[in-house]
Amino acid sequence: MSKKTSYILGIVLTIILGTILYYFVCCSVCCGKESCENKQKETKSAVVPEIKDATRNAFMIKDANGDLNIEMNDNFNFKTSNFSILDPVSGAVESGVLKLKDYLLGNPLKTVGITGLYKSDETNNSAYPNLGLARANSVKNYLVLHGVPSKQIDTYGELNDGINPDDTSTLFGPIEFGVLTSDPSDTSSMDELKTACDAIRANPLVLHFQTGQASISLTKEQRQKIADISHCVDKLGVKIQVVGHTDNTGNAAHNVVLGQQRADFAKGYLIKNGILDSNIETSSQGPKVPIADNATEEGRAENRRTVITIN
Known part of the structure; x- marks a missing residue:
């Protein structure tokens, strides 16, 4: 070598x-x-994302203490991060709702509980404390419009990360139902409700915003107050009073119109969040009822408000 x-x-x-x-x-x-x-x-090896099958909850309403037993594959459906019922609602679901109406009308001590489900990664754009309660309220309105008495409906919201949408972001049936029988001698629930409604009258919901504003941002406490107001309307048959107020800047007659515009805007917001138009009354006080000194900008800002309460 x-x-x-x-x-x-x-x-x-x-x-x-x-x-x-x-x-x-x-x-x-x-x-x-x-x-x-x-x-x-x-x-x-490449990372393969986990694909979950869409959850499909059936429409089921059963009364363990009665003869109501409704079950079908269809249900109320929603888009993720949304609380409006998707159209069309199937004929089978509509038929089930009519059976529920007849059953409740024939059994005035029975109530149906509607629980709306929501996921932790959804965005709550409703006026309610959570998206599940907003969905339950939408279904409640559907039932009311089909003749189910609102006094015999209770609504709830529940977090459930076990429900999965399909590839079009549709949640199939994030709604559960239950039937209870009331004890006429037990008035505790009604007493609690009346206390909550009196609290609304003593401390109404007050919103500050400008006319033309596209949305309203609510605190946690304000969301709960809207849920309480909706409950009072359903159970006691009261009306929501929306009153617009202004500061004393400018023409008084114009301010009355401006106050009405603010009240109407708030009404539209409530309707968008599932409160029926027929349950809302609006009016304007213009600059007549100030709560702060109009001599300062801070005081005028406080006076430019919309007050939402119940009668």
């Missing part, structure tokens, strides 16, 4: 030996042999 060949062979052996030593020493000591093997595996 020539000297030149021996030299080249030595270089090749050095490279091979260096590579082997690098693998066993660096991978095992510096980053851990197991870690290196995992990294190699990661480069060989």
Whole structure:
């Protein structure tokens, strides 16, 4: 073997030996042999996202203490982060609602509970404390429009991350129903409701916004107040009173019109959130009832308000 060949062979052996030593020493000591093997595996296989089947909850209403038993595959459907019922509602569901109406009218001590389900990754754009309660309220209105007495309906919201939408972001049946029988001698629930309604009258919901504003941002407490107001309307048959107020800047007659516009805007917001038009009355006081000093900008801002209460 020539000297030149021996030299080249030595270089090749050095490279091979260096590579082997690098693998066993660096991978095992510096980053851990197991870690290196995992990294190699990661480069060989792509991450495949988990695909979950869409949840499809059936429309079921059963009375354990009666003869009502309604069950069908269809139900009320919603888009994710939305509380409006998707059209069309199937004929089977409409037929089930009419059976429920007849059953409740014939059993005035029975109530149907509607529980709306929602996921933690949904956005709540409603006026209610959670999206589930907003969905339950939408279904309640559907029932009322089909003749079910609102006094015999209770609404709830429940977090449930076990429900999955389809690939069009549709949630199939995030609604559950239950039937209860009331005890006429137990007035505790009605007493609690009347206390909550009196609290609304003593401390109404007050909104501050400008006419033309596209949306209303509510606090947690304000959302709960709207839920309480809706409950008072359903159970006691009261009306919602929406009154617009202004500061004393400008023409008095114009301010009355401006106050009415603010009241109408708030009414539209309530209707959008599932409170029936027939349950809302609006009016304007213009600048007549200030609650702060109109001599300051802060006081005028307080006076530019819309008050929502019940009669």
